[in-house]
Amino acid sequence: MSVYDKVDPFDLILEKFSYKPRFYIHKLVLKELDILFHKYNKSTKITSKLSLARKYLEVYKTWWEEVDMHSDLPTDDALLETAKDLGLIIFTNDECLRKRAKMNNVEIISLGRGGKVIKSFHTI
Template sequence: MGTSKDLGVLVDTNILLYVYDRLDPFWKVIYFLDFKPRFFVHKLVFHELSTLEARHKNSRVMQSRIRLARQYLEVYKSYWEEIDCCSWMDTDSAILETAKKFNFLIFTNDKVLKNRALKGGIEIIFLMDKGKIIKSFSPI
């Protein structure tokens, strides 16, 4: 995983939705790494939150998840930076290309994105056991 304090972690949309389940994604990573990395949220993640909000407008739970994810980002705005790279692509492809370009880890629980990242040589971190455990995998 490396021990560089300059490590960048690119946070995927689905990780932010775990805030609803009383999980603090940034602190989970900080605790796991034993230092605070640089967190990044892709511009398209905000677009994806808006898309999910429109798609699930009749789901109170999903609306609450999205609202809490946005509130969480506002509360911790000093912890992360917005990044806008490859925004002409779909969200997952843009996240992959951004991670590759800047040598970031991707923090996601999306199975398809995890597999694409590993196949593309990108290191990932993800949650297991209802968010109690964080794991990392490096590409082989």
């Protein structure tokens, strides 16, 4: 949802890598966007952020691929297991997920203030 703050996450990553990485978005993450949209339908700010995030993903749909593995698990568990199985890096600002990823030796990338890319376990 960082696009709401005028931060382009795909572009930030592309600037840091010497190649164009493949982006994957878990089906459960997309489902969470829909759930949050309905849950916070009375909050203009949150629904605006969610709408912009969905529109961003639609505009850049050729840049990413949906992945649907371990979908019987809670979202964070599914992300961790999928990342381990496929050797992926998780791009998140969720503090709890970042800590769990570190404990499970899953590489992470996150955004700091002003859209600065912060990495953990991965040199970019």
